[in-house]
Amino acid sequence: MNEKELIKNEEKIxxxxxxxxxxxxxxxPVMxxxxxxxxxxxxIRSGECILTIGLEGKSKERGITASQMELSLETLEKICTILKCKSTLILAEKLEDGNEIQHFLIRKNMINSIxxxxxxxxxxxxxxxxTSFLGVLTLDQLDDGRGLTxxxxxxxxxxxxxxxxxxxxNYILGFNEDCDYVKPIKGKVDWKNVRINSSKIITFIDLAGHEKYFKTTVFGMTSNKPHHxxxxxxxxxxxIGMTKEHLSLILALDLPLIIVVTKIDMCPQNILAETxxxxxxxxxxxGCRKITVSIKSIKDVVVCIKEITNKRIPSNTARTATSNPWNAIHTAKTIGLVSVASGDIILEKRSVLTD
Incomplete structure (x- = not known):
């Protein structure tokens, strides 16, 4: 094959x-x-990421045929072999037209103590x-309603x-390379067994809720450097009580927030609706300005996993961006101190300010 034919073939890719x-x-080359x-x-995700097969980027085209999905899975297996990773199917969607979308968790194979x-x-x-909520999660055991866990x-x-x-x-929850939960032995706190058999460990930091222990709670939040x-x-x-103070502490540290509502089995429906x-x-x-997402299915979980670290502005609340020349110091009226959430500001390069 001569040089011209190689160039033509490359242009077709x-x-x-x-x-x-x-x-x-x-x-x-695409591989x-x-x-x-x-x-x-x-x-970027410190050892794992979510991969979706069958979506057209930012467009609305969704799904590929079963035969295309089979070929895509073969390609994914080759990529995981090259990168020394492991893929686990977490959600498979079947569309009305028969096409498919599949979501995978790609995790790097952990070596030795990493x-x-x-x-x-x-x-x-x-x-x-x-603490009862944590006991159910980490001990693989249901609570008896009288404080067992x-x-x-x-x-x-x-x-x-x-x-x-x-x-x-601190309490830990472990997952192995196949994304299976590592169960503790005989329902006991067994850190050694969980650590040896886990490639990913969730460390829960249980903090005090009483008002007189608030300093201890602040110390626990700042010293353990939680991700969520x-x-x-x-x-x-x-x-009630210290709930708003704890929420203010979360907002001050700019942590992603998950809200868990407990005791719904012993609460009347009208009180639950008010809460x-x-x-x-x-x-x-x-003062809070959080976008709430109610988790109702595994699909919602996958969406939140992808977007939980992104600070997105809803389309109905986004304001029109204005373009102005910036000097070394810039003051934005009615906004106050301007900070950069991501990226860099370069002198004499056009930047867009949004609030």
Whole structure:
């Protein structure tokens, strides 16, 4: 093959890796681009990423045929072999026209003592059910309604007798390379077994909810450097006591927020509706400005995993951007101090300011 034919063949190659059929028998140059793209995503996400096959980037075209999906999975298997990763199917969508979309978790194979760690702080008012919630998660055991799981996690005698956490405690939840939950032995706190058999460990930071332990709670939040936060709210009691203070602490540290509503089985429907309405009102208030997403299915979980670290502005609230020349120092009237959320501001280069 001469040089002209090589150039013609190269011009025929579509290098757009956002195409939904890009994993269907790709050429070697496209295969290299896909490997580099997935490797970069894994690096950014500290060892794992979510990959969707069958979506056309930002367009509305969705789904590929079953035969195309089969060829795409073969390509994905080759990529995982090259990058020394493991893929796990987390959601398969079947569309009305028969086409398919599949979502995969791509995780780097952990070597020796290296593992992925995610730290999550658990906050909420006293008696909201924080430690019981953690006990069910980490001990693989349901609570009996009388503090069974909570009692197995409390470390001090006065905590077991009063049922209230007074110190900063850590508990772990492990997942192996196949994304299966690593169960503790005989329902006990077994860190050694979980650590040995896990490639990803979730560390929960259990914090005190009582007002007199608030300094301890602040210390636990700032010293453990959590990646995410969970605010536990009792459905029967609602937003009372230290709930707003804990929410303010989460907002001050700019942590992604998950709200867990407990005790819905012992709460009348009208009280539960009032609690949910008040939560929505507070989260959408000017001081909070959070976009609420209710998790109702695995599909919602996949969407939130992809977007939880992105600070997106809803289309109905986005304001028109204005373009102005910037000097070394810029003052924006009615906005105050201007900070850069991402990217760089370069002198004499056009930048866009949004609020």
């Amino acid at each position: 579509d290098y757009n890796i956002d195409r939904k059929e890009v994993y269907v028998e790709p050429s070697q 290299d681009l896909l490997c580099n793209d997935i490797e970069e995503k894994i690096y 593992y992925i760690e995610v730290r999550i702080a658990i906050l909420g008012n006293v008696d909201a059910g924080k 909570r009692g197995r996690l409390h470390q001090h005698l006065h905590e077991k007798t009063s049922g209230r956490t007074s110190s900063v405690s 936060s969970v605010l536990v709210i009792g459905a029967n009691a609602g937003i 949910m309405s008040l939560i929505q009102k507070i989260l959408k208030s000017p």
